[in-house]
Amino acid sequence: MTRFILASASPARLRILQAAGLDPAVHVSDVDEDALIADIGSSAPPADIVAALARAKADSVVAALDPGLCEDAVLVGCDSMLHHGGALTGKPHTAAAARAQWHAMRGTEAELLTGHCLVRLIAGEIAATASRTVATTIRFSSPTDAQIDAYVATEEPLAVAGAFTLDGRGGWFVDGIDGDPSSVIGISLPLVRSLLDDVGVSITDLWV
Numbered sequence: 001m002t003r004f005i006l007a008s009a010s011p012a013r014l015r016i017l018q019a020a021g022l023d024p025a026v027h028v029s030d031v032d033e034d035a036l037i038a039d040i041g042s043s044a045p046p047a048d049i050v051a052a053l054a055r056a057k058a059d060s061v062v063a064a065l066d067p068g069l070c071e072d073a074v075l076v077g078c079d080s081m082l083h084h085g086g087a088l089t090g091k092p093h094t095a096a097a098a099r100a101q102w103h104a105m106r107g108t109e110a111e112l113l114t115g116h117c118l119v120r121l122i123a124g125e126i127a128a129t130a131s132r133t134v135a136t137t138i139r140f141s142s143p144t145d146a147q148i149d150a151y152v153a154t155e156e157p158l159a160v161a162g163a164f165t166l167d168g169r170g171g172w173f174v175d176g177i178d179g180d181p182s183s184v185i186g187i188s189l190p191l192v193r194s195l196l197d198d199v200g201v202s203i204t205d206l207w208v
Contacts, residue, residue: 003073004206007061012160012167013078013186020189021207025069029060029077033090046083046113047133053079054115055131062119062126070121074201077117078187082138082162084110092163098152101163106173107142111135112162114183116191120199130198134188136179140164143173 006014006024017024036056040049058077062070081090084105092098113135120128143151157163157170164170166177166184182189193203 001072002201002206003069005061005065005069005073005075007057007075007077008186010078010186012165016182016185016187016189023208027061027065027075029057030064031056031060033079037090042088046081046088046111047115047135049088050079050081050113050115051117051131051133052115053081054117054133058117058119058129062121065121067124070124072123073121074196074199074206075119075121076187076192076195077119078114080112080114080161080183080186082110082112082164083135084108084162088113089163090161091159093158095152095155095158098157098163099148102143102148102151102157102173103145105140105162106148108140110138110140110162112138112184114186114188116188116195118192118195118199120201128199130195132191132195134180134183134191136177136181136184138162138164138177138184139175141173141175147173 009028115133117131
């Protein structure tokens with residue numbers, strides 16, 4: 001049976017895939033996201049930046065995999081960033097950055113970009129790759145200063161792209177989205193299905 005490998009430490013991505021019938025093996029990349037973004041340059045198109053990050057994560061894990069896992073597998077690397085006010089932001093990491101992010105984006109719209117890179121592995125070799133980026137519009141509500149402080153104090157927004165979640169406490173402050181909700185949580189099910197089709201694998205063959 002073809003293995004499905006998730007090249008991400010994101011518990012949200014893993015939960016989506018498990019709920020959708022997969023049992024992914026998780027292998028985390030060692031890509032330095034900030035260093036890679038610096039190498040690409042901030043003037044690059046936002047979609048190109050998230051695509052490059054997803055590809056780097058996939059490549060990093062493929063290079064480190066045990067050969068036994070590469071006999072018959074598909075591997076997916078992902079990266080998400082928020083495009084808001086002309087700037088691309090990832091994980092805020094600190095409470096101060098998350099608070100500033102929310103003060104800037106409340107009551108506005110932004111685009112959540114999620115890059116996907118899928119690698120088909122057969123007999124220890126890369127047989128095919130497919131990659132694409134999906135964009136979803138997020139309409140943020142207008143939480144009060146006290147609500148923002150309370151949300152930041154949970155530490156949830158510190159380690160997620162754009163300082164918000166759709167499937168956690170942050171969902172209370174999202175008025176709506178235009179696009180694929182699974183991509184906002186971290187990995188687009190319809191896009192992964194399409195990328196699998198591109199490399200000759202049916203998603204239904206991967207269900208457990």
